[in-house]
Structures are given as C-alpha cells and as structure tokens.
Amino acid sequence: MRNAVKEVVSGFYSLIVGMRVTIGQFFKPIVTVQYPHETLKIAPRFRGHIELVLDPATGKPKCFACKLCERACPSDCITVEGAKLEGAKKRSVTAYHLDFTKCSLCGSCVEACRDGAIRFSRDYNLAGWSKEDFIMDLFKRLELEAQAASPEKVDGRAVPGLIAAQDAAHQDKTKTDLK
Amino acid sequence: MTTQETIVSNLADVPRSNGGGVETFVLNVGPQHPATHGVLRVKMTMDGEYVLRAEPVCGYIHRMHEKMGENRTYAQFLPNTSRIDYLSAMTYTHAWAGVVERAAKIQPPPRAEYVRVITSELNRISSHLVWWGAFLLDLGGFTPLLYAFDDREMILDLLERITGARLTYCYYRIGGLYNDVDEEFIEGTRKFVHHMRPRLKMYRELVTENIIFRKRLIDIGPISQEMCRKYGATGPVIRGSGIPYDVRKAEPYSAYPEFDFEIPHFREGDSMARYLVRMEEMAQSLRIIEQALDKLPSGPVMAEKVPRVLKLPAGDYCYAVEAARGRFMVRIVSDNKEIAYRAKLRTPCLSNLSLFEEASQGMLLPDALALMGSLDLVIPDIDR
Amino acid sequence: MLKLLSTEPVRLLAFLVGIMAFVGLNAAYLVWVERKGAGRFQRRPGPTEVGYAGLLQPIADAIKLLSKQLIVPQGVDAALFRVAPLLMMAPALMSLAVIPFGPSLAARNINVGLLLIFALGSINVMAIMLGGWSSRNKYAIMSAARVVSQNVAYEIPTLLVVITMIMITGTMNLNEIVRQQAGAFWHWNVFRVWVNPLMPVTFLIFFICMLAETNRAPFDMAEAESELVAGAYTEYSSMGFGVFFMAEYANILLGCSLATVLFLGGWQSPFGILPGVLWFLIKMYFLVFAVVWVRWTFPRTQFYGLLNLSWKLLIPVSLFTLILSSAIMKLY
Ligand code: SF4
Ligand code: SF4
Helix, strand or coil, X not given: CHHHHHHHHHHHHHHHHHHHHXXXXXXXXXXCCCCCCCCCXXXXXXXXXXXECECCCCCCECCCCCCHHHHHCCXXXXXXXXXXXXXXXXXXEEEEEEECCCCCCCCHHHHHCCCCCEEECCCCCCCCCCHHHHEEEHHHHHHHHHHHHCHHHCCCCCXXXXXXXXXXXXXXXXXXXXX | CCCCCCCCXXXXXXXXXXXXXXXXXXXXXXXXXXXXXXXXXXXXXXXXXXXXXXXXXXXXXXXXXXHHHCCCEHHHHHHHHCCCCHHHHHHHHHHHHHHHHHHHCCCCCHHHHHHHHHHHHHHHHHHHHHHHHHHHHHCXXXXXXXXXXXXXXXXXXXXXXXXXXXXXXXXXXCCEECCXXXXXXXHHHHXXXXXXXXXXXXXXXXXXXCHHHHHHHCCCCCCCHHHHHHHCCCCHHHHHCCCCCCHHHHCCCCCHHHCCCCCCCCCCCCHHHHHHHHHHHHHHHHHHHHHXXXXXXXXXXXXXXXXXXXXXXXXXXXXXXXECCEEEEEEEEECCCCECCEEEEECHHHHHHHCHHHHCCCCEHHHHHHHHHHHCCCHHHHHC | CHHHHCCHHHXXXXXXXXXXXXXXXXXXXXXXXXXXXXXXXXXXXXXCCCCHHHCCHHHHXXXXXXXXXXXXXXXXXXXXXHHHHHHHXXXXXXXXXXXXXXXXXXXXXXXXXHHHHHHHHHHHHHHHHHHHHHHCCHHHHHHHHHHHHHHHHHHHHHHHXXXXXXXXXXXXXXHHHHHHCCCCHHHCHHHCCCCCCXXXXXXXXXXXXXXXXXXXXXXXXCCCHHHHCCHHHCCCCXXXXXXXXXXXXXXXXXXXXXXXXHHCCCCCCCCCCCCHHHHHHHHHHHHHHHXXXXXXXXXXXXXXXXXXXXXXXXXXXXXXXXHHHHHHHHHC
C-alpha cells in the first residue's frame, strides 16, 4: 500500500517535472532557420558538385585533360575530353561532363587532380525537371559564368577581374536569389 | 501454431486457424509504416493485439555494397562505407580505412588517430540522438525528437566545418584524414561538450524519469544473454543484457587505449536497459572527446608514402570497430590486386534484428514496436 | 419585428448558428493553436506561411480537405463509414447547447444539463468504433477495439467524479452550478477544500478522464500513429477525415468547457473586472492550452497502463472522494 502510494506520488511528480521542462522551452527563442527567407552561411569546406577552375595566368581552365579525376571517380560520373591546341605546350580541356545523378560527392576527383583544376562549387539550390538537367557540362558552365562576369572579355585574355568575379561567386553562393 | 504463408489482405478471408483455435491475422508492418523508420517489413501474425510471430523481411534497400567493394579500388570504396549506416558514417569509414591500413602496413599519424576518435565519438553521439528522438517517436512522444535534433545540429555543423558534408562524411582516408581540423572546430567541440552535459540532464528529467515512459520500457522485451550469443547481437543490445562487450575495449583500435572511459552495461536486458546504455554512452563519449581534445598531438594528419595505386598483399584481413549500433567488421580477402577479392561487411543491425523474431513472441503490438525501437535499427545497415 | 426576433424559435436558431459557428471556428483554430503550441514547445515557429503567423492555415487546410476526393474504399460498409464522422460531431455540438457561456448565455438552460452531456458523450465512442469497424482495415479494427475498452474504463471515474459534484452542488443544472461558485476564486469548486479536502484531486481525475475520453495524448490509443498508422481514421480521406479531426477538437472544447463550469467557476470572475463570458473563455482556453501542453510533453501510455491507471487508481480514488464527500455532507 505504502509503496503504491509512493509510486503514484513520485510518478505524478515526474510528470510535473516533464511539464516544467517543456514549458521552459516554450518561452525560449526558436532555434530553426526559416529557410527560403533566411539562409545559413555555407561551411568553408562545403562539398557541392565539382566545377572547373580558371587559370589566372591564361584565363582558361587549368585542366589539361589528364583524366586522373575520371579514373579516380568511383561512380564513373566524369567524362573529360581534351585536345592539344596548336601552339600550346599542354593539352587543354575541350569538354568536361559531370553526371551529377551518379555523383556521391565523395571528393576523390578533387583530391586526384594534382593541379587544383577542379573544386567543389557552392551551388546547393539544385532542382530540375528532368534527369538530364543534372548531366552538367562544366566547361560550358564555366564559359557562361565568365560571360556573365565580364561579357566583353570572353576570348580568353588574362582577366584578373573575371577570376575575382568567379571567386566572389564561389564565396558568396550563400546569398540565394530567393528573397 | 501455424502461420499464414500468404498475406491476407482482408480480415474476412482469414480462416480460423487450426491448432489452438484462435483466430489469427497477418499484420504487415512496413515497408511503409511509421514505426519501422525505413523500408523494413515485418510480417506479424497476430492474435488480437498479441504478436504470435514477427517475421522480418529484409532486402528492400539492398544495394550490394559488398559486391561494390569487390569491383572498385580500396580508395574508391571508401565513400560507400558512409552509406551503409548513414547515421554513423564516421565509424564505418574508420573500419574500411583501418582494414586497408592494417593490410598495407600504413600507420596513420597520431594526430589523425586522435581526430578519428573525436569525430567518431561525435558521430556516435549524433547517432544516439537520432535514435533517442526516433525511439520516443515510436512511443508517441514527439517533442524529444526536436530537442535531440537541435543538439545533433550542433554536431553536424561541427563536422560539416571540417568535412564539408553533414551526413555522409567520407572524412577518413587510407593513411589519415582528408583534412586537418582547425582551431575553431576544437573550440566548437569543447563548447559542445559543455552544452551537452546539461542537455543530458534535461533529457533525463523529460524522458528517462517520466513515469509513462518507464512503464512502457521496464520489463518489456527482455533479451537474455543466451539470445544475444545465439544471434550475435552486439552494441547496446548486448550491453543492455549485461555483457560489457565493446570493441573499443575488447579489440582496442586506433587511439582508444589511451583514453579512460567505461563501458556502460545493465543486467536487466529489457528495453529500459538498452535505453540507459545508450544514454550513458553519450556521457562516456563526451568524456572521451574531452580527453582527446586535451591530449590532441600536433603534426600531420596523413601518413607519408601512401601509394597512389594500392595493392594489398595477398591475405585475409579483418578490422572491427564499435559503431553506434554495435560491432562493425570489415573483412578483406586480397589476392594481391588493386581490388579486393572479397569484401565482407559484418553489420550490427542484421544480427540485432534477427533476434527480434524470438524476442517479440507473445508481446503486445505496441510493446513489440517499443522493443524494435530499442534495438535501434538502421535499415540500410541491415540490407547494405 | 422585434417581437418576432425575441420569440423562442428565433432565439434557438440564433444559438444554433452561434454554437455551430463557435465550434467550427474553434475547431479550426484549435488546430492552429495546437500547431503553434507544438512549434513553440519544440523551439520552432509552427505555421508561418499562410497569412500573418499562419493564421489562414486552417482555412487553407480546410480548402485542401474539401477539394479532395472522398474515397470510400471497396468492401467497406458504406453507410456506416459515412455516418461515423457525423456521429462523432453531432453529440459534441448538441452538448454545447447546455453549456452556460455567460450568466444568461446558454442555448438551453435545462435542469438535467449534466445528464444530457453524459448521455450524448457516450455516442462519441460509438462513432469511432463504427468508423474503425466499417473501414475494414486491420489497423482500424484494432483501434476500434481499443477505443471501446478505453472509454468504458474511463467513463466510470468520470461519472463518479460527476456524481460527487452533483452531490456537493445538489443540482444538475449547469448554470446553477456556476452560480454557486460566486465570489472570490476560493469559492470555485476546485478550491473548496472544506467541502471535500480532495477537491483538487477530483479536478485532476476529471481532467485526466477528459483527456482519455477525447482520445488525446498521452491516451491517444485510437490514433497511435506509430503503431496503428492512423487508427480508426486510416481509411478516411477528405472531409471524412476532416470532420473526425474537427470533432476531436470540438470534444476537447466541450471537455474543457465542462471542466470550467464544474470546477473553475464558469463565468464567475475572480476580481470582478471583465464580463463573465470573457472569464469563461479565459479559463477554458487555459485548459485547452494545458491539453496541448500535455500532448507535446509525454509519450503515449501503453494500453494496459491506461486500463491499470483507470481501474487501479482513478476508480478507487474517485470512489473514495465520493464516499468522503458524502460523509462530510452527512456530518455537517
Ligand atoms: S565527387 Fe566523387 S563521385 Fe562525384 S564526380 Fe567526384 S569522384 Fe566522382
Ligand atoms: S580536372 Fe584535374 S585530374 Fe581531371 S582531367 Fe583535369 S587536370 Fe586532370
């Protein structure tokens, strides 16, 4: 009998304690971020899909189509094509496709590339209507980006401003276009 | 007791079962059921609310990870390991990196080992937090989940800082780490440890001591030591049955021998014991993290001379780690090629699930689901 | 014209419309309160997108539910399946007719108001049972079976508590019960310990039973989403589900109103400022908030735990209070 009463009282007390905990939380500020209206800063090492890096010296992609990244990729999502342009010492990239549907964002490709010719982009608002939207032409993407940054200088002159713009875009993808 | 082999889709078709003369029916829990947290299907033969037989049906998320391990290089398989048990990706990667290092005789530098311990333990806490919330969800309490996720978010932020990913980290490399940790991570981790201790106290007040919660767990779903041995249960399940088996102590690996921590275990074997083991483990993990942060050596985080093309000498190699759910072991049979001849992944959840059928016999449905929750199943880990 | 307006049928009509609007609005906005409350308890904002602070969310939800197809699955008992949600809603609406919201604000001031409420209240469980049974779904049938035993178990302590109250107040007229609690707040039944020292406990039992009778967490055996998916409502779609959902809130409203009337002095104001109706609403909504608070704090009880609580604790204690108060009344 005595134990039963004790159990009821202590049980009831435990319920009161629980209610006190939740009401305490009730009056504390909220901790969630209202996503489309607010965004968080992207972590510095954020691993987005990969993108090509421009060479500041030439204004062209650093990549010289050595295909190391293609071989390192566990999911076979990279296809690089390159050609040796006249007058150039090294081969240069002519097409770089990423099949993002298969990519596991592991980063092996970035590590495999010895020249830092690819890096993780900071795109995360990736939505599309079809699977094909995610077979990305990174070479084209780079050109478009360059165009957007400085339309008059696409022909590949060394443009520090362009690289700065690209870097800025790289740093600042935290601000989304969503208001 | 005979069981229906076919799934009876409506009650009217269920024949009176022979034998005991009870009318049974088959209840399909899963693959889309709120309690199974994933695509696990449990075929339950029920007598009213009593479970006569619960037969787990797995394979809904089988992705052939073992086979994948046998057709890609050792480094290429590394990202896969994060996807087996996505809640404790760090520890799983650790096992794969560990087995390759052991075979290739690569010694990761001490700083790398320490950081591995820190991140593994952080990962263990975050995994237990998810379990805690999801378990409470099974029991009908919704709020704890959000509190747990609030804390887990801090861990994810910390890990994202150093790895760049929030869930499938792929942070360890054969021979070390992908990246070094920075001062901010260390500070942040210290802060987290200080933040987490009072939170654990709050969890205790809100849930562990709650009478409704206790009534639902104490003496529910006892799992005996024999059953654990029979099915090869590991992790909090076996520790909840009173066997202090923990790979971190039983087969010390990485930098674990250098830390002072305890293996919480409880003799009762009921759901409450398993619950308490995990809650206690979070506190122990905090202890390990604190020690590791204090003793963190400086130096490189990547072993020198990790060959680019890695061929393991022919042989048979094993490496086990204590993942959040129990013993995860990788076994590689190599025939001196770039690719493993056989990669065997011994995952804890499969063994832990297999005892469910025996343990849940004769239980009420909600109790059986509470038992299932206390086993902490991650379905991709079962099917892998 | 004025004469026509003050005739009995018109008055009744006005109250009918008033109660329906009150219940409809409340059911819709209690969902909002619940979601907002849940949000705050969980350190998140709750609905924010539709309207200011998500205030239009219930309307959006209603439109969504209304525009969905009402699926009547094959093989269900169509008539019962359709009538079940209505059976759950109607008693709650009818019972509110006798609740005195203010000194003269009651649709019907009848002498057996309390009896009427409990007579109608038992239909409730029938509705869920019929809904579950006619759905021809295993989860729903299990839920139906649970609901029946749960409600049988909890009706007893509720009625014992109510009998105690009737004995103390000597009437079943709700307005009269409120009138007796006039004066400062220690005249409210819940604090009248000199009548029966266990009065607060009685109130607590009533509150717990109300939670159980309305199938609210932690006694939501009927819905138990992690075990029975959605219990008796599993097969319901569109407004079939919507009406069940609204009826659940209407029942909470009724339960809290009744608790206010019986224990918290109804429309009696403790300080004398503000009109009585407002005081009634304040007290009632405080109880509603407590219901939400309880729901977002505790895990669900186990089924036998629930029955144990009723048979081993609530019924003996309520019986004891009944005997105690009759003894005290006899002695003084
Ligand atoms: S991140 Fe990994 S999967 Fe993706 S392209 Fe690079 S190597 Fe391939
Ligand atoms: S990105 Fe790097 S690794 Fe890949 S082809 Fe270009 S240079 Fe080679």
